[in-house]
Amino acid sequence: MTRAAENADAHTYDVVVLGAGPVGENVVDRVRAAGLSVAVVEGELVGGECSYWACMPSKALLRPAIVRSEARGTPGLRGHSYGPLDAHEVLAHRDSVVGDWKDDGQVEWVESTGAHLYRGHGRLHGPRVVTVRGPEGDRHVLTARHAVAVCTGSRAVLPDLPGLPAAGPWTSREATSSGRVPERLVVVGGGVVGVEMATAWQALGSRVTVLVRGGGLLPRMEPFAGEHVAAALAERGADIRTGVTVAAVVRDGSTGPVTVVLEGGDRVEGDEVLFATGRQPRTEDIGLETVGLEPGSWLSVDDSLRVEGHDWLYAVGDVNRRALLTHQGKYQARIAGAAIAARAAGNGSGGGPGDGSDAGSAGSGDGARNTGTGPWGPYSATADHAAVPQVVFTDPEAASVGLTLAAAEAAGLRVRAVDLDLTAVAGAGLYAQGYRGHARMVVDLDRETVVGATFVGPGIGELLHSATVAVTGEVPIARLWHAVPAYPTLSEAWLRLLEAYRDGAGTS
Template identity: 50%
Template sequence: MEDAYDVVVIGGGPGGEVAADRVVRSGLTAVVVEAEMVGGECSYRACVPSKALLRPGAAREAARSVDGARQAVTAALDPAQVLARRDRFTGRGDDTGQAGWLNGAGIPLARGHGRLAGERRVEVTRADGAVHTLRARLAVVLSPGTEPALPPVEGLDRIGVWTNRQATTADAVPERLVVIGGGVVACEMATAWRSLGSSVTLLVRDQALLTGWEPCAGEEVTRGLTGLGVTIRFGVSATRAARDETTRTVTVETDDGATLVCDEVLAATGRSPRGVEQEPGQVGELWLRGPNIAAGYWRRPGRSAESFECTLKTADGSQDGWMRTGDHGFLHEEEVFVLGRLKDVVIIHGANHAPSDIEDTVRRAIGEAVPGGVAAFAVPGTDAEGDRLIVMVELAAGPGVAEDIGLRRRVQTAVAERHGVRPHDVVAARRGTLPRTTSGKLRRGDCRQHYLSTVNATDATPRNEVT
């Protein structure tokens, strides 16, 4: 049995909620598939609880900065009351309110784990193992969220390490806390737990905090944390962590030879996409794992976490340490078939088209094309129509013959018959116009920019040639 909706949204976090709401407000139908909590990480284990933890300390410091109030505010924060206030904001993970919001917005909720099971078909596995199928008339929106990324520290996965989830939901204040990282989560949690009485040490691999922001932001936060009594060690990385089974304390070793003893360790080193293992024959992004995979990008921890420290959901649980290739493809009889780069996929009216397939169709239809001289990509159109499909063709005899050979009509007809989508524009180009890599592969992103710099993509009148 299948239930049909215009749009099926996998993931009930902030992105999925907003997407479903926009769909319904436009007069279409949508359903949200969520395996955990409606509202996602933000509502229960990130944005909301972190701000609830930060506010009491900020209010106390603000009062103590004013004469008259400073003399009256002499006591420390009450940790029990701060944590209780946080729990009132998050409901301790009870998503009844947000699930009710979906219902009130006219958006059904399908509880369970969603996976793509075919074109615009989603299988939802419920907690009891029952499987239900949803069919999307127009599109499936993938918004599965991310997982905390753990740095490559020996023993870290065996000590009960904190991530943002434990740091924002813990029920007791650790006497000593070591935070690995120098980004937003690291700085916020160091501030919050220090204000509640923890002795906090930050291990920061870079030479500054918040390196993804303007330098002045990191400088101001450094002054603020130092003023609170947080110890910051720049240019230092943790190499090993171990918990004593008797005392339950954790020993952290660093690459400069130092040893720290603490009660908890918070890994705040970015997040990685949440992937779901697909069955053979199903198209998805190709992920790799093994001893021959690089550890990451040199001195780029954020990019490394996004690409090299991914968590894969399998039937048996989760596996860390996977690398995203950025390619999409599938497995068949233990062989890997690569379809192309994910960033190059052309999405028209909610349907995915591999540009290599469209290019192959054009090459077969246009014998006058230069071998390897066809590029297909999408450009923004009007709000009403969405993206537009553009095809650029290098002609051996030059763009001047395009009209004589009926290039536009032949390309549009061939693509429409084979792929069910009609190119908005067909552009004839001279040999060597299309940007390529040093190995001769098409650089479709550069082809798109070349087209946009030559043709107004929102102009209703296409241009016939680029020279």
Template identity: 60%
Template sequence: MKGTSRVCDVVVLGAGPAGENLADRTSAAGLTSVIVENELLGGECSFWACEPSKALLRPVVARADARRVPGLRRAAEGPLDVPAVLAHRDEMAAHWQDDDQVDWLRSVSVDLVRGHGRLDGPRQVVVDTADGGTVRLTARHAVGVATGTITAFPDLPGLEQVHPWTNRDATAARHVPERLAVVGGGVVAVEMATAWQALGSRVTVLVRGHRGLRSRMEPFAGEMVADALRAAGADLRFDTSVTEVVREGGAGSPVRITLSDGGSLVADEILFATGRAPHTADIGLETVGLTPGDWLAVDDSYRVTDVPDGWLYAVGDVNHRALMTHQGKYQARIAGAVIGARAKGEPLDDGRWGAHASTADSAATPQVVFSEPEVTSVGLTTREAERTGHRVDVVDYDIGRVAGAAQYADGYRGKARVLIDAGRGTVVGVTFVGPGTQELLYSATVAITSEMHVDRLWHAVPAFPTISEVWLRVLETYRDRAGRTT
């Protein structure tokens, strides 16, 4: 089919949350924006990650909470209604239809070209469409790459023939496997182990290291989640690697898994949650002097640093700064404003916390693990503070001692850790572990981004009796330990 060509101000490759936000913000800046996508608009988050995974986990967490509330225990003792849970998951994933996303793009005046897009030299994008045609897009000002990541598989004999689960299979599965092996100890591994164990699978988690949730998390977070998984019936094996996998009876038969200690186990499905790789192998990076399959290094305005003339930007997971949806959207908002300002010849407000600054990437990246118990964190961990030579006071508090926690759940187990800059007296890192703590995370993020001194924070009074009273208890602990009079 004959090709066509178009000229616009901005072209965005990838219509996940980061790409959608980048196109929206450049359009809002008065630029003509075109977004290119060969799958569903909304990307991984809407259809195979955030939305469906949280739909699977919400009934698990709600039942766990109910079991700790007097008067509800008996009602919460039965098994989950699996068909209802999966039906709710389907609803939250919009039944894998992106009509609403298409309507939204139209509402913000962003054009869509469906097909596989790839760079073809400076400011050039060629799209192979489903009908066999091609569309050449020329960008006057910028091209943004927001193609995200894909599962990073280890190099294992026979892995391809086994057809292992990825996050996509785990969040979209139509049945509950009797036995599920989960390889990995990060967020995807922990969340999916939590969900499928509660839905009826016998889950075995195989972690190469000595604990889970190692990345950007305090050690006690992984330990508390591991304890809860074991209590739920999961088999956790640390310092254990997979050396071989095989389906001895072909498709649909059980998977035999050989382990690094010489042992083996059998599962009906095996989920690999061993990390992510940049989705950049087939987007034409070689045509602009970059290496296909690499992460895209960017400066603090999200320009790709190794491309001359500063026309190529990368936002979201693909730049490897923070592999989280909300952070990709933040980056896209910043980058969209930057592209708009540069197109108009306006100066950038790129000072710390400025409108064109990427400060939150390093100082205040929030994260939630929707496990049971929940894990929330923002800013520095103790290990990161030590590694960077940042002198901090570490304040720990047992959340279960807070009156609001006792109201929330009988026998509440949780822990708070707050890091306070030893010189400036400002909050620089927070970790909460425990039921309901996800709703504490924004207050922690505000405390860090506002660089609030603890003397000022003392006057932010938490309501009684709520879990947020933990802030007061942390500050009291800090005051008493330091001999302060505030």
């Protein structure tokens, strides 16, 4: 034991959680509901990235832009929706949504569960032991009887480019928390963060340039999704450049304009540059080396979120790289919490579901499907593989769940994709004049079930959960015919897709 540990006060809990973001909070909630004692360690704001620098502030910035756009397609409102957004009011609302970057309310919730919150930097110190260095130099040694859950999330990664550190680039944190609107914003990256922030800041008055190394936006979705989003950004004045590579970044002084130098010599000028080019795990300084793991690495887990080779260590949320989405991390947290509790009840030393000590039955029938760690069981994060939903809150929105056509074919499935122009749905014309959108359903021809769906268009985020239920439930196409969509709503897209599938349309 180190001198720091020797001089620290020591406490023992059933479970120790590293990280008090949404993922860590949900692990806390589940293990406390099972009657286990828990300590949670947080070095920043309780509530984590999503609450203060990602989901919540970004959607607060995006919502006014989307509402104004929808008003422009609504008779009776169009003449009142062409003025600029009140940037001061939008930014002030954003600040209130994140509690002015104070976590009092989140702390109150954690404490209300009966969990013990430790402020400071937590590190593993061998199996089942976590040391905490507090902000005032205090030291604590926490021992876990049953499990340690690593829920430390991820951070933006910046490429190694000449001049970039000195240029003070924005990452997702600066893009969601800036208190001023840059006159010109250069966005490097065409993924979710890049397109959402391009949408938000363009609506607030920035002249936006988007630089994408690949061939289009939103490359993990069906190609048409990125095409619709790119077209809308371009129509509003954004400069979208694909197939380009950034070679260097130069800032004129500490606060002057920034120049992004492209391979080939072209230059793009801006007042700020946002790099939205990837994430890396927050695992570089949490003591992984003390338990035989590589510092800074993504943590490989089984479907109960237990780190491979360690019967007491769990990695939940972004750190396992299965699905870097808040809602998916919270889903994993519920699974992990249930698994930890079941194993603790099994033999108190790492047994439980999947170990022969507790079958974890979820009900009768369906065989392995209802056993604890079988597919779709209560201790198995099966949706990470088969049914990950995501909404991109651009204008238009893009949403998907399950497999794209290309991913399904790569997985060896015999599939057919059925496409629909959403203007064929009566509800689209009522939603907005000039509505534009597209939908695709990917069907497994051998099982006659939907394995993927993608939508792009105004308001389609609310269509996604029905698609998620269809994919997760493996609902037969024959049964989906009996799920009658209300008229006239956008959900009639399902009826039109089923009709097209029945009539043999699509690619197989």
